[in-house]
Amino acid sequence: MQLFTQVHKWVDERFDWTKLTEPLRHKTVPIHKLSYWYFLGGITLFLFGIQVCTGLLLLLYYRPSANEAFESVQYIMTRVHFGWLIRSIHSWAANLMIFTAFLHMFSVLFLRAYRKPRELTWVSGMILLFLVLGFGFSGYLLPWNTLAFFATKVGTEITGQVPVLGHTMMVLMRGGEEVTGATLTRFFGVHVAVLPGLTASLILLHLALVQKFGMSLPPSVAAKAQVNPSAVREMKFLPNFLLREVMAWYVALGVLGALAAWLPWELGTKADPFGAAPAGIRPEWYFMFMFQSLKLIPSKVFHIDGELIGILAFGLAGAVWVLLPFLEGNREKRGGTLIRGAGVFALCYIVAMTIYGYMAK
């Protein structure tokens, strides 16, 4: 303990640590019946940390080339001590992170935490969600298995359908006209260097904005607080909320460990660029609603290619989603109802299409 005090004093004398962390000591978190939704951002951040750690471990053995990628993952899973566990945790944590990121986004939407002055917190969070999906998409190809190969082929082809710049973007992503070893190398670079750098910077900005504006109160709770300010209690962020958050991380770690041990992530078969797409091919669950939608759109809609309509519709929906807080503007009541309706519709659509995608032949 004395050593800790000495170290703290040493750091404080040089870097003014106490002053730097002052805002955190004053930060409070409101306590109400919906407070548990506040944990989701932290859990997502914790899972990102797990991804960084397990990703670094996987890098020690992984080889990013079409001839060696599959075999190196096979080696990790069968020969390296606890390699199966590390890879399994990396895959499961990726999926859980995307799940909690989506939950976090919808909780912010339904609790209306995106409103003034938190518009940019929402925008940075949405960009983070897209980056997390980018992690999922780029990481999926790295084991170079059949499923990943065709998922990447379809995913990059979708980019190629975007009018004007689509083809150039597709070639940039693939490193050529086709999905080859060049695509794998590019995806590897993006997955382990570009995306982590961007994500880490944006997480810092997102956290700084959360710190700046504090925790948002849901409108129903805020109304109560206006009538009776003592009705909404608060707890200190340090240490009370953080300790609770750590408990949530511990639960997340338990779930992760159990999933990785009981349901180890499969590797599948090595990709054959000149083999047919096998029956039952489907993307990861978080892209399933888009996959199923594209499957249902007819080949031509008013003489326009169906997939182009679908891709443009999803692109437009994504852009509108990022700008939601600005669409509400000052029309709080009407705008809020409209946004809540859009949120319910989006949630129902995503869930229904995902289930349909798994049930459809």
Add this chain to the structure above:
Amino acid sequence: MFASVVSFFYPVVKYLVPPSVPDLGEDVVVAGKVGDLKPNGSKVFRFGSRPALLLLTAEGEYHCVSAVCTHLGCTVQYRGDLSEIWCACHNGTYGLDGRNVSGPPPRPLENFLVNIRGSEIVVSRKRVG
């Protein structure tokens, strides 16, 4: 200022665009030997830089089409049980001549000519015009 920015980023942007590789787009390829395929069987083979599908119907007739689905680029396969070409990714179907029949594919598959030369099955692109 603008010129400086352009001079910094131009090489980077050019670096990101992969060098163009001459298309291996041969017009004629030996797809296999007579007897390789059983009736109602098929194989995917390399035609230039892309896959192509050669199939032999139960009646003993060869067909060859591009194996790249015109919807989102998956590699199609022959379904002997249904006598049709099928894309597993989005459930698109084509006739044996590559005509898009159902599902999301917007265009037919490119149809190739099949000739038997001695014991070899030779596939070639159809000349347009």
